[in-house]
Amino acid sequence: MSLRPPSDAREPDFPAWLAGRLAGYLCRDIPEDADFAEYGLDSVAALGLYGDIEEEFGPLIEPTDIWAYPTIRRLARRLELRLPRPGGGDSVRAAFVFTGQGSQHPGMTAGLYLDSAGYRGRLDEAAEAVLPYTGRSMVDLILSGDERVHQTAFAQPALFAVGYALARTLQEAGVEPVAVLGHGIGEFAAAAVAGALTLADAAKLVAVRGAFMQYLPSGGGMLATCATPGELAELTAAEPDVGIGAVNAARATVLSGDLGALERLRDRLEADGIACRPLRVTHAFHSPLMEPVLPRFEAVARRLPGGPPRLPYYSTVHGRFTAEPLYAPYWTEQITAPVRFADAARELLAQQVPTHIVEIGPRVVLTPFLRRLGGTDGPVCLPACPGPRSDAVDLAGVCSALDAWPLAGSSASV
Known part of the structure; x- marks a missing residue:
């Protein structure tokens, strides 16, 4: 068993190595960004692949990482980050923290959408998932600078789509989060990235949640x-x-x-x-005034499975780490429960000891709080979108700070 090549040797070409092993298990080639399960990788073959990695490179990952990082590109990046390096201790450990309602603004991430094919593809994917429930494309809403983005029925699915797309774009650049945390509506994108909800189920929950809240009485x-x-x-x-x-x-x-x-x-x-x-909000979110929404929302949520997160998930409902399944009872309680962001963030910082925290959202909201909670010796806090006109150059800077690959399909260099 070899932990890694000598320090003066080149690092392993993990994508090529994984492609070769997977071709052997699947009897066909698999693209770097294709999901393993969609190409027929089953649990037996996944354990075989894990054993191959253990034999060739040593104990870099756990068996569950095969499903947590289910493409060649993402698993290769995970292996690269886990590989011991001369001097040690310098590996990036980034946590993703997703912003909530109130961070939306007309035209949010429009520049990034126009500049980056990678982000454009992911936002299109998320917008398509919510379209059956909103009746309006979130991409069109964003690109047109429509002020209706502040209406709850549009704000929540738009923020979900942006958060999901930003996170997936960073993952495709090789930034794999060691943990996730979401503030309010941001919990849904966090859960989707952590594998507790499918994109389709998260999109449905977010859309009906926003619509039901939109039609509550004002006041x-x-x-x-x-x-x-x-x-x-x-x-x-x-x-x-x-x-x-x-x-x-x-x-x-x-x-x-x-x-x-x-x-x-x-x-x-x-x-x-x-x-x-x-605050610029239309209703008293996370309060008992939301209670009329609960029966209708729970009836929808009960029909969707949910599941346990496959990444460390810090709940702002409970204010702590949770490995429990995120299904109807959790999402129903979340509507009226206070957002215990400070408690959850403190526990994430203490348990995961991240080197970096990336605020995933259309503008800076949580970064100042995270810096206060982390203190002078805390992690580097990076907003994915530092300003209302953020574009691919800004996100490329984040990738560079995280030692990631260049953004896919972008003219921005890192």
Whole structure:
């Protein structure tokens, strides 16, 4: 058994090596980006391939990695990252963190869509998955700069499509996340990338979720505050129609509930010198005001299987790592549960010790919180889209920082 070639030798050509082994098991050649299962790789052959890797290169992966990285390109990149290097300890360990509602804006990622064939293909794929439920192409919505992207019925599927496409584009460039975490609606793209939901099932859940919420009565909102949950407890006790909607950092708590009650709380907070800001949302998300949605949503979700994540998944419903199946009970609870982002992010940082965290979304929202939570010795935090006009050059810079391959089908160099 050889762990790797001598340090002065060339690194293994993993794609060519995997292609040769797979051709032997499948009795035909397989393209680098084709899914193993679609070409007939079964569990016996997968274990055989795992054994070949173990014999040739040593203990670089687990047997489950064959299915977690189910193409030659992705599995080769996984092997490359796991290969010991002279000096050791310098391998990139990137976690993906998906933004939630409120990060959307007209024309988001339009420049990237026009510049990068890889991203264009993935966004087209996600947009096609949600189209039967939205009646409007998310690609057309984005490219036209349509202001309706702020309407919940469009915002949620559009954000899901963008998050899924960004993550898959990075994966195709060789960036394989060591863990995923999603904020609010971002959990659905995180679950799809982690293999807990298929693209088709995630798209359906997101689309019906947004549509059901869109038609709730108006009168709800959300208020971002520079306060701790403890500081807000006494105030919210006097306002039963308001609760905590999200805890993003030590002094970054979002209240959610009735607009009139939020306005009264805003006056009291500002009088006490605590900064706060209303969020641009149409409803009181992650609050009891969402309860009328639950029966209809659960009826849809029960018909979809869900499953356990195949990557480490940090739940912002529970505020911790979970390996439990993500199916109807989880997604139904998620609608009214507070987003425990800070708890989940702290546990991810402590358990996974990533070198990098990539914010997956159309603009910077969570990166400042992640930097605060990570501290001065924490990971490098990189937004996939640093600004509203982000394009392939920006994403190529992320790939370069992560020691990844150039973006597929892009004129941007890395």
